[in-house]
Amino acid sequence: MNTNHRNLRNLAWFAVAFALLVIVFGAFVRLSNAGLSCPDWPTCYGKLTWPKHHEIDAANLAFPERAVESHKAWREQVHRFLAGGLILTTFGLAFLAWRRRREMSGIAAVLLAASVLIVFQALLGMWTVTWKLKPIVVMAHLVGGLSTFCLLAYVALRLSLEPLGRADTAALRRMLIAGIVLVALQIALGGWTSANYAALSCGLDFPTCAGRWWPATDFREAFVLWRGIGVNYEGGVLDADARTAIQLVHRIGALVVLGHLLGVIVAAWRRGFGRWALALLAALLLQIGLGISNVVLGLPLPVATAHNAGAALLLLVLFGLLVRLRRARN
Incomplete structure (x- = not known):
């Protein structure tokens, strides 16, 4: 070099x-x-x-x-x-x-x-x-x-990263790309949750929400993207049912991401990428743990801030493995 x-x-x-x-x-x-x-x-x-x-x-x-x-x-x-x-x-x-x-x-x-x-x-x-x-x-x-x-x-x-010279990773690469897309969508949902002050709309309950598996929701109002300019949105403007809907969608998104990335981890392990699989598992569990802790602990500032860092770490591991696979195909 x-x-x-x-x-x-x-x-x-x-x-x-x-x-x-x-x-x-x-x-x-x-x-x-x-x-x-x-x-x-x-x-x-x-x-x-x-x-x-x-x-x-x-x-x-x-x-x-x-x-x-x-x-x-x-x-x-x-x-x-x-x-x-x-x-x-x-x-x-x-x-x-x-x-x-x-x-x-x-x-x-x-x-x-x-x-x-x-x-x-x-x-x-x-x-x-x-x-x-x-x-x-x-x-x-x-x-x-x-x-x-x-x-x-x-x-x-x-x-x-150096090239690996592998030719059997096309399916894993497709799974990784899908995983990155899912994580990106989940991050956007997390941003929408935070921007609408909906992080504690279920109270401190997990996995239930406000003591119920499916409380009252208002999905129509929850995902109105544009409400005009001139309103002060500090503290949020949505009612409780709309905020609850946002929180529930974010939780469902987390389950989808968890399931898909566990599949990626298993596939990576089977193809000989054990260290990457373990790194991805650690990053995933850390992020899930921080997300749950945000709810049950009442959104403490250090944990909520770390949740953002965890998203970046998860993306870093995903892109790291993707780069290894991409270079192997060159």
Whole structure:
């Protein structure tokens, strides 16, 4: 491995770690109800950072619609700084790959896609604030962040893993792709659950919901994606039955993902990918455990934040195995 390749690989893994940090810190901001703690964008109460002690009164006068909460405002603005750093890192990585596009055209194309996506992700961050936590935007922001993570992880994995030279993995590869799609849909459902404040709509009950296997639900209202602009969605606007419907669909989705990925694990084990199978099983059980803990423990902030990290870890393992199989077919 030449020095240029090694440097690009190391930068790619740095970008992956940086993206994970942004995702986890963004979850921390959202779950601690700090998403609207800066009412303007990209500044915070008109400042590059956030209002300090002697500046709070002036900030409250300038933005009377939302009083300064310094313990929350710093979280939102630090998250913006981190996101800006990730944008620059992604652009730098794409530039380096583009310079070597003749030998790694596929990787350069993926990083170009990541660069475009991360710019759109910044716009979603702005709309999250200016459209006052509109659920479809909040969900898209979560999905966009994890999509950026996946693109960067794919690049890092392609630069790191050696080909296996196997020709009997086509069926397993198809199962993996289906699994990634199912996990992506489940993540979107999780984002919709969080954006509509439906995580505890079943109370602390599991596997039942509010003491019943199938309580009252309102699916018609639960999945209305667009409700207009100008409404403050902080705290949610849906009634209890609609939120319950969202939570139940998320739980059913988790069962579907669990069943399919267990099939992937068995298939990977039988084809000689024992370490990958064990890694996928560990990531899957961790994510399921965190999801159940969110409910029975009442959505504690560390557990809820870790649930986002668990989704990223699960995707990383899935993409890692997929890259091994793809390279084996080249």
